[in-house]
Amino acid sequence: MDDHRFGEVRVRVADRVATLILAAPGRRNALTPGFVDDIVAAVDHAETRADVGALVVAAEGAAFCAGADLGELDGADEKVLRRIYAAFLRVRATPLPTVAAVAGPAVGAGLNLALACDLRVAGRSALFDARFAAIGLHPGGGVSWLLREAAGPAAATAMLLFDQRVDGATAARIGLAWACVEDDEVPAAAHRLAARAARVPGDLSRLIKSTLSDTRGLDHSGSLELELGRQVWSTTQPWYRERRAARPRSKG
Missing domain, CATH: 1.10.12 (Lyase 2-enoyl-coa Hydratase; Chain  A, domain 2)
Incomplete structure:
Protein backbone atom coordinates (compact mmCIF):
# COMPACT_ATOMS: atom_id res chain seq x y z
CA MET A 1 0.00 0.00 0.00
CA ASP A 2 1.28 3.46 -0.97
CA ASP A 3 0.66 6.37 1.44
CA HIS A 4 1.28 10.10 1.00
CA ARG A 5 0.26 13.11 3.05
CA PHE A 6 -0.74 16.59 1.90
CA GLY A 7 -1.20 18.61 5.07
CA GLU A 8 -4.52 17.46 6.52
CA VAL A 9 -5.28 15.01 3.70
CA ARG A 10 -3.82 11.51 3.50
CA VAL A 11 -3.71 9.68 0.16
CA ARG A 12 -3.63 5.89 0.13
CA VAL A 13 -3.22 4.01 -3.16
CA ALA A 14 -4.17 0.35 -3.58
CA ASP A 15 -5.80 -1.65 -6.39
CA ARG A 16 -5.50 1.36 -8.72
CA VAL A 17 -7.71 3.38 -6.35
CA ALA A 18 -6.49 6.55 -4.62
CA THR A 19 -8.36 7.14 -1.37
CA LEU A 20 -8.24 10.75 -0.15
CA ILE A 21 -8.80 10.76 3.59
CA LEU A 22 -9.85 14.04 5.18
CA ALA A 23 -7.79 14.03 8.36
CA ALA A 24 -8.97 16.94 10.50
CA PRO A 25 -11.38 15.10 12.84
CA GLY A 26 -10.85 17.57 15.67
CA ARG A 27 -12.95 20.15 13.81
CA ARG A 28 -15.11 17.55 12.06
CA ASN A 29 -13.20 18.07 8.81
CA ALA A 30 -14.56 21.60 8.39
CA LEU A 31 -13.04 23.37 5.41
CA THR A 32 -10.45 26.08 5.97
CA PRO A 33 -8.40 27.73 3.20
CA GLY A 34 -5.39 25.57 4.04
CA PHE A 35 -7.50 22.41 4.10
CA VAL A 36 -8.94 23.32 0.70
CA ASP A 37 -5.40 23.66 -0.66
CA ASP A 38 -4.56 20.22 0.74
CA ILE A 39 -7.57 18.64 -1.00
CA VAL A 40 -6.66 20.27 -4.30
CA ALA A 41 -3.04 19.09 -3.99
CA ALA A 42 -4.16 15.55 -3.18
CA VAL A 43 -6.42 15.36 -6.25
CA ASP A 44 -3.62 16.80 -8.39
CA HIS A 45 -1.32 14.07 -7.09
CA ALA A 46 -3.81 11.29 -7.81
CA GLU A 47 -4.33 12.49 -11.36
CA THR A 48 -0.61 12.40 -12.17
CA ARG A 49 -0.22 8.75 -11.21
CA ALA A 50 -0.32 6.08 -13.89
CA ASP A 51 -1.28 3.52 -11.23
CA VAL A 52 -4.51 5.34 -10.29
CA GLY A 53 -7.73 4.77 -12.18
CA ALA A 54 -10.33 5.96 -9.68
CA LEU A 55 -10.68 8.12 -6.59
CA VAL A 56 -12.46 7.71 -3.24
CA VAL A 57 -13.05 10.65 -0.89
CA ALA A 58 -13.31 9.47 2.72
CA ALA A 59 -12.81 10.98 6.16
CA GLU A 60 -11.50 10.33 9.65
CA GLY A 61 -13.65 10.88 12.72
CA ALA A 62 -17.35 11.18 13.38
CA ALA A 63 -18.16 13.50 10.45
CA PHE A 64 -17.51 13.30 6.74
CA CYS A 65 -17.24 17.10 6.51
CA ALA A 66 -18.96 19.72 8.64
CA GLY A 67 -18.86 22.26 5.81
CA ALA A 68 -16.97 25.51 5.71
CA ASP A 69 -15.48 26.87 8.90
CA LEU A 70 -18.22 29.38 9.83
CA GLY A 71 -15.60 31.97 10.75
CA GLU A 72 -14.67 32.02 7.07
CA LEU A 73 -18.26 32.86 6.06
CA ASP A 74 -18.86 35.92 8.22
CA GLY A 75 -19.01 38.80 5.76
CA ALA A 76 -17.50 36.61 3.05
CA ASP A 77 -17.13 38.13 -0.42
CA GLU A 78 -16.96 36.29 -3.75
CA LYS A 79 -13.22 35.70 -3.46
CA VAL A 80 -13.57 34.00 -0.08
CA LEU A 81 -16.48 31.84 -1.21
CA ARG A 82 -14.75 30.77 -4.41
CA ARG A 83 -11.75 29.75 -2.30
CA ILE A 84 -14.00 27.39 -0.32
CA TYR A 85 -15.68 26.11 -3.49
CA ALA A 86 -12.26 25.12 -4.87
CA ALA A 87 -12.21 21.90 -2.80
CA PHE A 88 -15.35 20.32 -4.25
CA LEU A 89 -14.91 21.90 -7.67
CA ARG A 90 -11.50 20.23 -7.95
CA VAL A 91 -13.04 16.86 -7.09
CA ARG A 92 -15.85 17.44 -9.57
CA ALA A 93 -13.39 18.44 -12.32
CA THR A 94 -11.24 15.34 -12.16
CA PRO A 95 -11.66 12.96 -15.10
CA LEU A 96 -11.16 10.03 -12.71
CA PRO A 97 -14.29 8.15 -11.58
CA THR A 98 -15.03 9.26 -8.01
CA VAL A 99 -16.87 7.79 -5.02
CA ALA A 100 -17.62 9.55 -1.73
CA ALA A 101 -17.47 7.30 1.35
CA VAL A 102 -19.86 9.13 3.68
CA ALA A 103 -20.12 8.15 7.33
CA GLY A 104 -21.50 10.79 9.67
CA PRO A 105 -22.70 14.25 8.66
CA ALA A 106 -21.97 15.89 5.32
CA VAL A 107 -23.06 19.46 5.95
CA GLY A 108 -23.19 22.55 3.71
CA ALA A 109 -19.97 22.63 1.70
CA GLY A 110 -19.39 19.09 2.96
CA LEU A 111 -22.61 18.07 1.23
CA ASN A 112 -21.26 19.73 -1.91
CA LEU A 113 -18.05 17.74 -1.56
CA ALA A 114 -20.01 14.47 -1.41
CA LEU A 115 -22.19 15.56 -4.34
CA ALA A 116 -19.10 16.46 -6.38
CA CYS A 117 -18.31 12.75 -6.58
CA ASP A 118 -19.87 10.57 -9.25
CA LEU A 119 -21.37 8.18 -6.67
CA ARG A 120 -21.82 8.06 -2.92
CA VAL A 121 -21.73 5.12 -0.51
CA ALA A 122 -23.46 6.03 2.76
CA GLY A 123 -23.12 4.58 6.22
CA ARG A 124 -26.07 4.16 8.59
CA SER A 125 -24.81 7.25 10.44
CA ALA A 126 -24.60 9.37 7.28
CA LEU A 127 -26.55 12.60 7.37
CA PHE A 128 -26.82 14.70 4.23
CA ASP A 129 -27.63 18.14 5.57
CA ALA A 130 -27.69 21.29 3.42
CA ARG A 131 -28.30 23.58 6.44
CA PHE A 132 -27.81 26.76 4.39
CA ALA A 133 -31.29 28.22 4.96
CA ALA A 134 -31.33 27.13 8.60
CA ILE A 135 -28.38 29.42 9.37
CA GLY A 136 -29.70 32.27 7.20
CA LEU A 137 -27.37 31.56 4.29
CA HIS A 138 -28.31 31.17 0.64
CA PRO A 139 -27.22 27.84 -0.86
CA GLY A 140 -23.96 28.05 -2.80
CA GLY A 141 -21.45 26.14 -4.85
CA GLY A 142 -24.04 24.96 -7.35
CA VAL A 143 -25.70 22.71 -4.78
CA SER A 144 -29.21 23.28 -6.19
CA TRP A 145 -28.05 21.81 -9.51
CA LEU A 146 -26.01 19.03 -7.89
CA LEU A 147 -28.93 17.91 -5.74
CA ARG A 148 -31.38 17.96 -8.65
CA GLU A 149 -28.96 15.85 -10.69
CA ALA A 150 -28.42 13.36 -7.87
CA ALA A 151 -31.89 12.98 -6.38
CA GLY A 152 -34.37 15.06 -8.38
CA PRO A 153 -36.17 18.38 -7.87
CA ALA A 154 -38.33 17.28 -4.95
CA ALA A 155 -35.32 16.22 -2.88
CA ALA A 156 -33.46 19.41 -3.79
CA THR A 157 -36.44 21.52 -2.72
CA ALA A 158 -36.96 19.57 0.50
CA MET A 159 -33.32 19.83 1.53
CA LEU A 160 -32.63 23.43 0.47
CA LEU A 161 -35.93 25.18 1.22
CA PHE A 162 -37.62 22.97 3.80
CA ASP A 163 -34.43 22.16 5.74
CA GLN A 164 -34.92 18.40 5.47
CA ARG A 165 -31.99 16.17 6.45
CA VAL A 166 -31.49 12.84 4.72
CA ASP A 167 -30.02 9.81 6.51
CA GLY A 168 -28.04 7.07 4.83
CA ALA A 169 -30.90 4.66 4.26
CA THR A 170 -33.13 7.38 2.81
CA ALA A 171 -30.28 8.64 0.63
CA ALA A 172 -29.97 5.20 -0.96
CA ARG A 173 -33.73 4.98 -1.43
CA ILE A 174 -34.01 8.33 -3.26
CA GLY A 175 -30.83 7.92 -5.32
CA LEU A 176 -28.71 10.41 -3.41
CA ALA A 177 -26.43 7.49 -2.49
CA TRP A 178 -25.73 4.36 -4.50
CA ALA A 179 -25.82 2.16 -1.40
CA CYS A 180 -26.21 2.31 2.37
CA VAL A 181 -24.10 -0.07 4.46
CA GLU A 182 -22.98 -0.37 8.07
CA ASP A 183 -20.55 2.38 9.05
CA ASP A 184 -17.58 0.06 9.41
CA GLU A 185 -18.23 -1.29 5.91
CA VAL A 186 -18.29 2.11 4.17
CA PRO A 187 -14.56 2.38 3.27
CA ALA A 188 -14.39 -1.15 1.86
CA ALA A 189 -17.67 -0.79 -0.05
CA ALA A 190 -16.54 2.50 -1.60
CA HIS A 191 -13.16 0.99 -2.46
CA ARG A 192 -14.73 -2.04 -4.16
CA LEU A 193 -16.98 0.20 -6.21
CA ALA A 194 -14.10 2.46 -7.25
CA ALA A 195 -11.91 -0.55 -8.08
CA ARG A 196 -14.47 -1.70 -10.64
CA ALA A 197 -14.14 1.63 -12.46
CA ALA A 198 -10.35 1.59 -12.03
CA ARG A 199 -10.14 -1.64 -14.02
CA VAL A 200 -11.63 0.09 -17.06
CA PRO A 201 -8.90 1.43 -19.40
Whole structure:
Protein backbone atom coordinates (compact mmCIF):
# COMPACT_ATOMS: atom_id res chain seq x y z
CA MET A 1 0.00 0.00 0.00
CA ASP A 2 1.28 3.46 -0.97
CA ASP A 3 0.66 6.37 1.44
CA HIS A 4 1.28 10.10 1.00
CA ARG A 5 0.26 13.11 3.05
CA PHE A 6 -0.74 16.59 1.90
CA GLY A 7 -1.20 18.61 5.07
CA GLU A 8 -4.52 17.46 6.52
CA VAL A 9 -5.28 15.01 3.70
CA ARG A 10 -3.82 11.51 3.50
CA VAL A 11 -3.71 9.68 0.16
CA ARG A 12 -3.63 5.89 0.13
CA VAL A 13 -3.22 4.01 -3.16
CA ALA A 14 -4.17 0.35 -3.58
CA ASP A 15 -5.80 -1.65 -6.39
CA ARG A 16 -5.50 1.36 -8.72
CA VAL A 17 -7.71 3.38 -6.35
CA ALA A 18 -6.49 6.55 -4.62
CA THR A 19 -8.36 7.14 -1.37
CA LEU A 20 -8.24 10.75 -0.15
CA ILE A 21 -8.80 10.76 3.59
CA LEU A 22 -9.85 14.04 5.18
CA ALA A 23 -7.79 14.03 8.36
CA ALA A 24 -8.97 16.94 10.50
CA PRO A 25 -11.38 15.10 12.84
CA GLY A 26 -10.85 17.57 15.67
CA ARG A 27 -12.95 20.15 13.81
CA ARG A 28 -15.11 17.55 12.06
CA ASN A 29 -13.20 18.07 8.81
CA ALA A 30 -14.56 21.60 8.39
CA LEU A 31 -13.04 23.37 5.41
CA THR A 32 -10.45 26.08 5.97
CA PRO A 33 -8.40 27.73 3.20
CA GLY A 34 -5.39 25.57 4.04
CA PHE A 35 -7.50 22.41 4.10
CA VAL A 36 -8.94 23.32 0.70
CA ASP A 37 -5.40 23.66 -0.66
CA ASP A 38 -4.56 20.22 0.74
CA ILE A 39 -7.57 18.64 -1.00
CA VAL A 40 -6.66 20.27 -4.30
CA ALA A 41 -3.04 19.09 -3.99
CA ALA A 42 -4.16 15.55 -3.18
CA VAL A 43 -6.42 15.36 -6.25
CA ASP A 44 -3.62 16.80 -8.39
CA HIS A 45 -1.32 14.07 -7.09
CA ALA A 46 -3.81 11.29 -7.81
CA GLU A 47 -4.33 12.49 -11.36
CA THR A 48 -0.61 12.40 -12.17
CA ARG A 49 -0.22 8.75 -11.21
CA ALA A 50 -0.32 6.08 -13.89
CA ASP A 51 -1.28 3.52 -11.23
CA VAL A 52 -4.51 5.34 -10.29
CA GLY A 53 -7.73 4.77 -12.18
CA ALA A 54 -10.33 5.96 -9.68
CA LEU A 55 -10.68 8.12 -6.59
CA VAL A 56 -12.46 7.71 -3.24
CA VAL A 57 -13.05 10.65 -0.89
CA ALA A 58 -13.31 9.47 2.72
CA ALA A 59 -12.81 10.98 6.16
CA GLU A 60 -11.50 10.33 9.65
CA GLY A 61 -13.65 10.88 12.72
CA ALA A 62 -17.35 11.18 13.38
CA ALA A 63 -18.16 13.50 10.45
CA PHE A 64 -17.51 13.30 6.74
CA CYS A 65 -17.24 17.10 6.51
CA ALA A 66 -18.96 19.72 8.64
CA GLY A 67 -18.86 22.26 5.81
CA ALA A 68 -16.97 25.51 5.71
CA ASP A 69 -15.48 26.87 8.90
CA LEU A 70 -18.22 29.38 9.83
CA GLY A 71 -15.60 31.97 10.75
CA GLU A 72 -14.67 32.02 7.07
CA LEU A 73 -18.26 32.86 6.06
CA ASP A 74 -18.86 35.92 8.22
CA GLY A 75 -19.01 38.80 5.76
CA ALA A 76 -17.50 36.61 3.05
CA ASP A 77 -17.13 38.13 -0.42
CA GLU A 78 -16.96 36.29 -3.75
CA LYS A 79 -13.22 35.70 -3.46
CA VAL A 80 -13.57 34.00 -0.08
CA LEU A 81 -16.48 31.84 -1.21
CA ARG A 82 -14.75 30.77 -4.41
CA ARG A 83 -11.75 29.75 -2.30
CA ILE A 84 -14.00 27.39 -0.32
CA TYR A 85 -15.68 26.11 -3.49
CA ALA A 86 -12.26 25.12 -4.87
CA ALA A 87 -12.21 21.90 -2.80
CA PHE A 88 -15.35 20.32 -4.25
CA LEU A 89 -14.91 21.90 -7.67
CA ARG A 90 -11.50 20.23 -7.95
CA VAL A 91 -13.04 16.86 -7.09
CA ARG A 92 -15.85 17.44 -9.57
CA ALA A 93 -13.39 18.44 -12.32
CA THR A 94 -11.24 15.34 -12.16
CA PRO A 95 -11.66 12.96 -15.10
CA LEU A 96 -11.16 10.03 -12.71
CA PRO A 97 -14.29 8.15 -11.58
CA THR A 98 -15.03 9.26 -8.01
CA VAL A 99 -16.87 7.79 -5.02
CA ALA A 100 -17.62 9.55 -1.73
CA ALA A 101 -17.47 7.30 1.35
CA VAL A 102 -19.86 9.13 3.68
CA ALA A 103 -20.12 8.15 7.33
CA GLY A 104 -21.50 10.79 9.67
CA PRO A 105 -22.70 14.25 8.66
CA ALA A 106 -21.97 15.89 5.32
CA VAL A 107 -23.06 19.46 5.95
CA GLY A 108 -23.19 22.55 3.71
CA ALA A 109 -19.97 22.63 1.70
CA GLY A 110 -19.39 19.09 2.96
CA LEU A 111 -22.61 18.07 1.23
CA ASN A 112 -21.26 19.73 -1.91
CA LEU A 113 -18.05 17.74 -1.56
CA ALA A 114 -20.01 14.47 -1.41
CA LEU A 115 -22.19 15.56 -4.34
CA ALA A 116 -19.10 16.46 -6.38
CA CYS A 117 -18.31 12.75 -6.58
CA ASP A 118 -19.87 10.57 -9.25
CA LEU A 119 -21.37 8.18 -6.67
CA ARG A 120 -21.82 8.06 -2.92
CA VAL A 121 -21.73 5.12 -0.51
CA ALA A 122 -23.46 6.03 2.76
CA GLY A 123 -23.12 4.58 6.22
CA ARG A 124 -26.07 4.16 8.59
CA SER A 125 -24.81 7.25 10.44
CA ALA A 126 -24.60 9.37 7.28
CA LEU A 127 -26.55 12.60 7.37
CA PHE A 128 -26.82 14.70 4.23
CA ASP A 129 -27.63 18.14 5.57
CA ALA A 130 -27.69 21.29 3.42
CA ARG A 131 -28.30 23.58 6.44
CA PHE A 132 -27.81 26.76 4.39
CA ALA A 133 -31.29 28.22 4.96
CA ALA A 134 -31.33 27.13 8.60
CA ILE A 135 -28.38 29.42 9.37
CA GLY A 136 -29.70 32.27 7.20
CA LEU A 137 -27.37 31.56 4.29
CA HIS A 138 -28.31 31.17 0.64
CA PRO A 139 -27.22 27.84 -0.86
CA GLY A 140 -23.96 28.05 -2.80
CA GLY A 141 -21.45 26.14 -4.85
CA GLY A 142 -24.04 24.96 -7.35
CA VAL A 143 -25.70 22.71 -4.78
CA SER A 144 -29.21 23.28 -6.19
CA TRP A 145 -28.05 21.81 -9.51
CA LEU A 146 -26.01 19.03 -7.89
CA LEU A 147 -28.93 17.91 -5.74
CA ARG A 148 -31.38 17.96 -8.65
CA GLU A 149 -28.96 15.85 -10.69
CA ALA A 150 -28.42 13.36 -7.87
CA ALA A 151 -31.89 12.98 -6.38
CA GLY A 152 -34.37 15.06 -8.38
CA PRO A 153 -36.17 18.38 -7.87
CA ALA A 154 -38.33 17.28 -4.95
CA ALA A 155 -35.32 16.22 -2.88
CA ALA A 156 -33.46 19.41 -3.79
CA THR A 157 -36.44 21.52 -2.72
CA ALA A 158 -36.96 19.57 0.50
CA MET A 159 -33.32 19.83 1.53
CA LEU A 160 -32.63 23.43 0.47
CA LEU A 161 -35.93 25.18 1.22
CA PHE A 162 -37.62 22.97 3.80
CA ASP A 163 -34.43 22.16 5.74
CA GLN A 164 -34.92 18.40 5.47
CA ARG A 165 -31.99 16.17 6.45
CA VAL A 166 -31.49 12.84 4.72
CA ASP A 167 -30.02 9.81 6.51
CA GLY A 168 -28.04 7.07 4.83
CA ALA A 169 -30.90 4.66 4.26
CA THR A 170 -33.13 7.38 2.81
CA ALA A 171 -30.28 8.64 0.63
CA ALA A 172 -29.97 5.20 -0.96
CA ARG A 173 -33.73 4.98 -1.43
CA ILE A 174 -34.01 8.33 -3.26
CA GLY A 175 -30.83 7.92 -5.32
CA LEU A 176 -28.71 10.41 -3.41
CA ALA A 177 -26.43 7.49 -2.49
CA TRP A 178 -25.73 4.36 -4.50
CA ALA A 179 -25.82 2.16 -1.40
CA CYS A 180 -26.21 2.31 2.37
CA VAL A 181 -24.10 -0.07 4.46
CA GLU A 182 -22.98 -0.37 8.07
CA ASP A 183 -20.55 2.38 9.05
CA ASP A 184 -17.58 0.06 9.41
CA GLU A 185 -18.23 -1.29 5.91
CA VAL A 186 -18.29 2.11 4.17
CA PRO A 187 -14.56 2.38 3.27
CA ALA A 188 -14.39 -1.15 1.86
CA ALA A 189 -17.67 -0.79 -0.05
CA ALA A 190 -16.54 2.50 -1.60
CA HIS A 191 -13.16 0.99 -2.46
CA ARG A 192 -14.73 -2.04 -4.16
CA LEU A 193 -16.98 0.20 -6.21
CA ALA A 194 -14.10 2.46 -7.25
CA ALA A 195 -11.91 -0.55 -8.08
CA ARG A 196 -14.47 -1.70 -10.64
CA ALA A 197 -14.14 1.63 -12.46
CA ALA A 198 -10.35 1.59 -12.03
CA ARG A 199 -10.14 -1.64 -14.02
CA VAL A 200 -11.63 0.09 -17.06
CA PRO A 201 -8.90 1.43 -19.40
CA GLY A 202 -8.19 5.02 -18.38
CA ASP A 203 -8.92 6.66 -21.73
CA LEU A 204 -12.22 4.80 -21.92
CA SER A 205 -13.39 5.61 -18.39
CA ARG A 206 -12.54 9.28 -18.92
CA LEU A 207 -14.53 9.34 -22.15
CA ILE A 208 -17.54 7.61 -20.59
CA LYS A 209 -17.49 10.14 -17.75
CA SER A 210 -17.34 12.93 -20.33
CA THR A 211 -20.24 11.37 -22.25
CA LEU A 212 -22.41 11.30 -19.13
CA SER A 213 -21.85 15.05 -18.88
CA ASP A 214 -22.04 15.82 -22.60
CA THR A 215 -25.42 14.11 -23.04
CA ARG A 216 -27.16 16.18 -20.35
CA GLY A 217 -29.86 18.16 -22.08
CA LEU A 218 -29.77 16.04 -25.25
CA ASP A 219 -32.69 13.91 -26.36
CA HIS A 220 -32.26 10.24 -27.24
CA SER A 221 -31.41 10.97 -30.86
CA GLY A 222 -28.75 13.49 -29.92
CA SER A 223 -27.27 11.13 -27.34
CA LEU A 224 -27.22 8.30 -29.88
CA GLU A 225 -25.30 10.39 -32.39
CA LEU A 226 -22.79 11.60 -29.80
CA GLU A 227 -22.19 8.07 -28.52
CA LEU A 228 -21.91 6.58 -32.01
CA GLY A 229 -18.54 8.08 -32.92
CA ARG A 230 -17.14 7.33 -29.49
CA GLN A 231 -18.28 3.73 -29.64
CA VAL A 232 -16.71 3.30 -33.08
CA TRP A 233 -13.46 4.70 -31.68
CA SER A 234 -13.53 2.22 -28.79
CA THR A 235 -13.77 -0.75 -31.17
CA THR A 236 -10.42 0.26 -32.69
CA GLN A 237 -8.54 0.34 -29.39
CA PRO A 238 -6.12 -2.41 -28.35
CA TRP A 239 -7.88 -3.03 -25.04
CA TYR A 240 -11.13 -3.83 -26.85
CA ARG A 241 -9.38 -6.38 -29.08
CA GLU A 242 -7.60 -7.90 -26.07
CA ARG A 243 -10.75 -8.17 -23.98
CA ARG A 244 -12.80 -9.42 -26.89
CA ALA A 245 -10.22 -12.13 -27.60
CA ALA A 246 -10.31 -13.20 -23.96
CA ARG A 247 -14.07 -13.88 -24.13
CA PRO A 248 -15.42 -16.94 -25.95
CA ARG A 249 -17.60 -16.16 -28.95
CA SER A 250 -21.30 -16.69 -28.29
CA LYS A 251 -23.12 -19.30 -30.32
CA GLY A 252 -26.47 -18.63 -31.80
